[in-house]
Amino acid sequence: MSKTLLDKVWNAHAVCELPSGQTQLFIGLHLVHEVTSPQAFAMLRELGLKVKYPEQTFATIDHIVPTQSQQRPFADGLAEEMTQSLTDSCEEFGVTFYDLRSGQQGIVHVIGPEKGLTQPGMTIACGDSHTSTHGAFGTIAFGIGTSQIRDVLATQCLAISKPKTRKIEISGSLSEGVFAKDIILAIIHHLGVKGGIGYAYEYCGSAIEYLNMEERLTICNMSIEGGARCGYINPDETTIDYLRNREMSPKGDAFDRAAKYWKSVASDDTASFDDVFKLNGKDIEPMVTWGINPGQSVPVNQKIPSPSSAPEGEQNSYQEALDFMSFKGGESIKGTPINVAFIGSCTNGRISDLREAAKVVQGSKVANNIKALVVPGSMAVAAQAKKEGLDQIFSEAGFEWRQAGCSMCLAMNPDKLKGREICASSSNRNFKGRQGSPTGRTLLMSPSMVAAAAIAGEVVDIRSI
Amino acid sequence: MNDAKRNIISGRSIPLRGNDIDTDRIIPARYLRCVTFDGLGEHAFEDDREQDSNHPFNQDRYAGANILIVEKNFGCGSSREHAPQSLNKWGITGIVGESFAEIFFANCQAMGIPCLAVNHEDCQILLNASEANPSIKISMNIEDKSISLQELNINASLNDGSQRAFLEGTWNATAVLLKAENEICKIASSLPYLNDFSNV
Ligand code: SF4
Numbered sequence: 003m004s005k006t007l008l009d010k011v012w013n014a015h016a017v018c019e020l021p022s023g024q025t026q027l028f029i030g031l032h033l034v035h036e037v038t039s040p041q042a043f044a045m046l047r048e049l050g051l052k053v054k055y056p057e058q059t060f061a062t063i064d065h066i067v068p069t070q071s072q073q074r075p076f077a078d079g080l081a082e083e084m085t086q087s088l089t090d091s092c093e094e095f096g097v098t099f100y101d102l103r104s105g106q107q108g109i110v111h112v113i114g115p116e117k118g119l120t121q122p123g124m125t126i127a128c129g130d131s132h133t134s135t136h137g138a139f140g141t142i143a144f145g146i147g148t149s150q151i152r153d154v155l156a157t158q159c160l161a162i163s164k165p166k167t168r169k170i171e172i173s174g175s176l177s178e179g180v181f182a183k184d185i186i187l188a189i190i191h192h193l194g195v196k197g198g199i200g201y202a203y204e205y206c207g208s209a210i211e212y213l214n215m216e217e218r219l220t221i222c223n224m225s226i227e228g229g230a231r232c233g234y235i236n237p238d239e240t241t242i243d244y245l246r247n248r249e250m251s252p253k254g255d256a257f258d259r260a261a262k263y264w265k266s267v268a269s270d271d272t273a274s275f276d277d278v279f280k281l282n283g284k285d286i287e288p289m290v291t292w293g294i295n296p297g298q299s300v301p302v303n304q305k306i307p308s309p310s311s312a313p314e315g316e317q318n319s320y321q322e323a324l325d326f327m328s329f330k331g332g333e334s335i336k337g338t339p340i341n342v343a344f345i346g347s348c349t350n351g352r353i354s355d356l357r358e359a360a361k362v363v364q365g366s367k368v369a370n371n372i373k374a375l376v377v378p379g380s381m382a383v384a385a386q387a388k389k390e391g392l393d394q395i396f397s398e399a400g401f402e403w404r405q406a407g408c409s410m411c412l413a414m415n416p417d418k419l420k421g422r423e424i425c426a427s428s429s430n431r432n433f434k435g436r437q438g439s440p441t442g443r444t445l446l447m448s449p450s451m452v453a454a455a456a457i458a459g460e461v462v463d464i465r466s467i
Numbered sequence: 468m469n470d471a472k473r474n475i476i477s478g479r480s481i482p483l484r485g486n487d488i489d490t491d492r493i494i495p496a497r498y499l500r501c502v503t504f505d506g507l508g509e510h511a512f513e514d515d516r517e518q519d520s521n522h523p524f525n526q527d528r529y530a531g532a533n534i535l536i537v538e539k540n541f542g543c544g545s546s547r548e549h550a551p552q553s554l555n556k557w558g559i560t561g562i563v564g565e566s567f568a569e570i571f572f573a574n575c576q577a578m579g580i581p582c583l584a585v586n587h588e589d590c591q592i593l594l595n596a597s598e599a600n601p602s603i604k605i606s607m608n609i610e611d612k613s614i615s616l617q618e619l620n621i622n623a624s625l626n627d628g629s630q631r632a633f634l635e636g637t638w639n640a641t642a643v644l645l646k647a648e649n650e651i652c653k654i655a656s657s658l659p660y661l662n663d664f665s666n667v
Contacts, residue, residue, distance in 0.1 A: 014654075014657070017654050018647050020643060021637065022628035022635075023628035024628045026644055026647055026650075028651060028655065030660060030661070037499050037547070038546065040503070041502070041503060041504055041548075044502075055655070065499075066500060078500070081500060083502060084501075087502045124660060130546055131546040145546035145570055146546055147546050147570060148548035149640075150573065150577055150640075156641050156644070156645065157641065158651060158655070159651060160640075160644075195540065196540045196566065199566065200569070229540070229569075231569050252664055256663050256665075259667045260667075263667045295489070295543075315539075319485075319486050319487060412491075413496045413497055414496045431491070433491040433492065433544060434489075434491070434492055435492065435495055435496075436496075438497075440518065
């Protein structure tokens with residue numbers, strides 16, 4: 003019988019069926035960061051258990067690191083305590099820790115792929131919802147909570163139910179000025195933030211196949227924003243080429259054997275899905291969010307919807323979002339003045355994102371009174387960007403060039419919005435309070451659109467410049 | 468593990484209206500700067516409460532309630548267990564709602580907090596009843612998958628696996644997962660990427 007990638011990877015990792023009816027699923031790669039793990043390590047100590055496969059467990063710090071000066075001890079005592087706690091736990095349990103001194107630190111979902119840790123056919127878990135990112139390589143990757151981190155540390159397994167699968171086919175190709183970020187925002191716009199509950203999303207079709215690995219990561223990153231448990235893209239030559247010569251990739255003959263295996267985990271052509279959703283790439287336009295969840299978005303040239311046009315049962319949510327944002331239905335999103343521009347995060351903080359944004363800002367200046375920052379997703383991204391002179395381009399344009407971390411994607415480090423500021427952001431969440439001010443406002447868009455907004459001082463259509 | 472069994476959870480309820488209430492709202496990220504879950508209870512919904520003095524978590528009449536009633540897609544967003552931990556530390560031991568985000572649901576289960584789903588009409592009945600009279604007691608019944616509100620018995624849904632885990636007290640998965648020691652090793656030795664792809 004033909005199978006999906008989910009079927010194949012699931013079967014290969016299913017240890018047994020639990021009395022609860024869930025599957026005991028073996029986790030091939032466990033990624034750890036400082037925020038969600040300290041309590042899990044503490045639980046492990048309490049139980050007197052060890053990390054079962056420390057060689058398959060890798061840690062880094064990203065959420066709480068300051069991006070201006072990364073000198074230890076950090077000014078924030080709590081951040082320092084968390085960093086020390088992870089340092090101690092990694093030492094005690096024999097886990098590899100890509101800390102600041104290693105020169106290999108970065109956002110956990112940026113460094114997994116760039117080091118070649120993330121490989122097709124794996125199951126991956128991390129105490130972070132955006133673990134779905136790694137699905138870009140044809141992995142089944144789950145975000146988990148702290149108790150489940152304890153489970154994975156102790157047993158290398160999760161108790162979990164197999165999701166259904168929805169095939170999301172993006173045919174055709176993208177127009178100029180339209181990026182991976184716009185594809186995923188459009189998908190969530192159509193299917194809603196609850197649409198994916200119970201599902202794994204398989205992204206396919208020519209517009210997806212055409213994307214490079216970094217763009218694919220952007221798509222899978224936001225699967226969770228559509229409510230899906232995970233999302234993946236079938237491995238192909240693009241995947242294999244990306245993995246060749248990565249630090250942790252198999253070498254020599256083993257690489258050839260691996261490549262054969264990686265291709266074999268792709269969904270069979272005749273595999274069947276619980277649901278199918280189709281979109282044509284040429285119908286996708288640059289997207290901007292106007293509300294307080296990532297589904298509340300519009301193509302940049304369209305008007306912000308009014309609550310009366312909301313889908314059944316969503317009128318109140320629309321009104322709440324408009325009130326919070328101080329927008330009115332029928333207004334243009336284009337032309338909305340911004341205060342802050344943020345380029346970074348595990349969605350769009352990779353080298354190709356910085357290259358695209360740099361193209362937009364080259365030779366221009368950030369508009370008056372706009373705070374604009376670029377935060378590379380990892381130390382490796384930062385180093386590459388410097389090599390290419392991108393840091394110069396950004397600095398000359400008036401952007402602050404920062405060090406690697408999650409930064410203004412969330413409010414756990416010194417980078418925060420103030421008051422009612424509006425931020426054009428390349429991150430993945432526009433929740434109330436997400437960027438650090440309880441009343442601050444976030445407009446999600448592609449990095450190029452953020453760059454253009456920084457220059458113009460307001461939301462603009464990237465295609466018009 | 469008898470004390471881990473969960474069947475009936477009863478008590479007063481606290482109604483929280485709104486769809487898509489995300490984990491950043493349940494516990495703002497700045498409170499994730501911690502190495503234990505202690506003390507999170509007082510920060511539950513902190514920013515929402517600050518902006519709305521009428522927020523149910525601000526109202527004395529709901530103090531001491533242990534069953535939270537919510538609407539659709541509650542707990543969406545991040546995987547932070549800090550969210551259910553803060554609710555639990557505030558006093559919540561069971562949640563009823565129209566639907567839950569999956570990671571949030573799984574985190575609640577791993578902590579022994581059942582989340583029962585009810586349909587839209589029944590959810591409104593429960594919210595209205597709680598708002599009208601916060602001293603009213605309701606009961607969540609895991610075995611029957613139902614909620615009782617005085618004479619009213621409301622059907623609820625919960626997947627069979629979670630139901631069994633609560634009834635049998637096996638929601639804390641570590642002990643259960645540890646049992647399969649041999650099978651875990653077998654899988655590890657069969658996975659190509661753990662064996663230099665020599666078995667492809
Ligand atoms: S960049 Fe943002 S979404 Fe990604 S891991 Fe960091 S905080 Fe989470």
